[in-house]
Amino acid sequence: MLKKSFATVIGLAAAVSFLFSACDRKKLNIQSTTYVDDERDGAKIILGFSQIGTESSWRTENTRSVFEAAAEQGIQVLYDDAQQKQTNQLKAIRSFIVYRVDVIAFVPIVEDGWDNVLREAKEARIPVIVVDRKIKTQDESLYAGFIGEDGIEEGRKAARFLLQKYSDSTKKLNVLELRGTDYSSMAKERSAGFREVLLQDTRFCIVKSVSGDFLRSRGKEIISNIFAKEGSLSWENSSLDIIFSHNDAMSLGALDTLQLYGVNAGRDVTIVSIDGEKDAVAALREGKINCIVECNPRLGPELIKLVKTAANRNTIPRVTYVDGRVYSENDDFSLTQAVGF
Numbered sequence: 001m002l003k004k005s006f007a008t009v010i011g012l013a014a015a016v017s018f019l020f021s022a023c024d025r026k027k028l029n030i031q032s033t034t035y036v037d038d039e040r041d042g043a044k045i046i047l048g049f050s051q052i053g054t055e056s057s058w059r060t061e062n063t064r065s066v067f068e069a070a071a072e073q074g075i076q077v078l079y080d081d082a083q084q085k086q087t088n089q090l091k092a093i094r095s096f097i098v099y100r101v102d103v104i105a106f107v108p109i110v111e112d113g114w115d116n117v118l119r120e121a122k123e124a125r126i127p128v129i130v131v132d133r134k135i136k137t138q139d140e141s142l143y144a145g146f147i148g149e150d151g152i153e154e155g156r157k158a159a160r161f162l163l164q165k166y167s168d169s170t171k172k173l174n175v176l177e178l179r180g181t182d183y184s185s186m187a188k189e190r191s192a193g194f195r196e197v198l199l200q201d202t203r204f205c206i207v208k209s210v211s212g213d214f215l216r217s218r219g220k221e222i223i224s225n226i227f228a229k230e231g232s233l234s235w236e237n238s239s240l241d242i243i244f245s246h247n248d249a250m251s252l253g254a255l256d257t258l259q260l261y262g263v264n265a266g267r268d269v270t271i272v273s274i275d276g277e278k279d280a281v282a283a284l285r286e287g288k289i290n291c292i293v294e295c296n297p298r299l300g301p302e303l304i305k306l307v308k309t310a311a312n313r314n315t316i317p318r319v320t321y322v323d324g325r326v327y328s329e330n331d332d333f334s335l336t337q338a339v340g341f
Ligand code: AHR
Pocket: 055, 056, 057, 058, 059, 132, 133, 186, 214, 246, 247, 248, 249, 274, 275, 295
């Protein structure tokens, strides 16, 4: 492996916030790492990991899982938290290239705009693994593979729950959709899968769809704005029967406001969510959420297997999907199994 000078490492500090050392399992400030001796540990694989931020418990657990799996396998992680900005991710990836890490893994906040930086990684012969969200590219050879969830299937699962729940109903059913981050593959896929299944049944109508950026604060705000404008949980004189939220954080935010306005969540309005974080699972048990489509954030162990394969210059699968279950009010068994993170 190549040796880099400490000066180079310091030069990276602005863009790369932390170095995670497998030895002591702590997030370390990059200026006080094992790199101060001007040498790399010859045996260790170094992974550059660009995470998008800390917008949800899902995300925090996702990062933790990668750190833990890397530590278990003796892989060092150069870590950057992009704080929800693609420009920060581009800077971090370029820093990883300058540092000549063995493998780069990144969670693309949005789908587009990665080709140039990926071309630079390819020229530097550094394999790149796309994690959790997908990218759009003109050239599929720019990355080694993808690991994450199938957002289309998650959207379909949410819709299937509703078709089953309302199978005996004859009334028209109005849906409010709380979407994840605009231009992210995850928001697009969840919306697409949901529509594909739900809209085959003409009783359902998505009367309003708003981006809540996967944030609890936005879930809360969107419902508050609806009450402020309409005076009730409705949209343009149609009462809202169902809230489909692209993640638990937004569902929990929505619940905060619904409770404030005395709406009996889970009964007056059906809530279908995605993820499976602890607080949402608790709300499901209390009957305030009707269904959670599980999205497993613990991608670390599978990702690290791929990192080791790619670092050894072997091919990794083009797509590795991690599947999840559906937890719902219908199923006592699944509810006892649901743990949350
Ligand atoms: O991309 C995965 C999504 O991003 C999770 O469902 C959500 O909680 C996170 O912020």
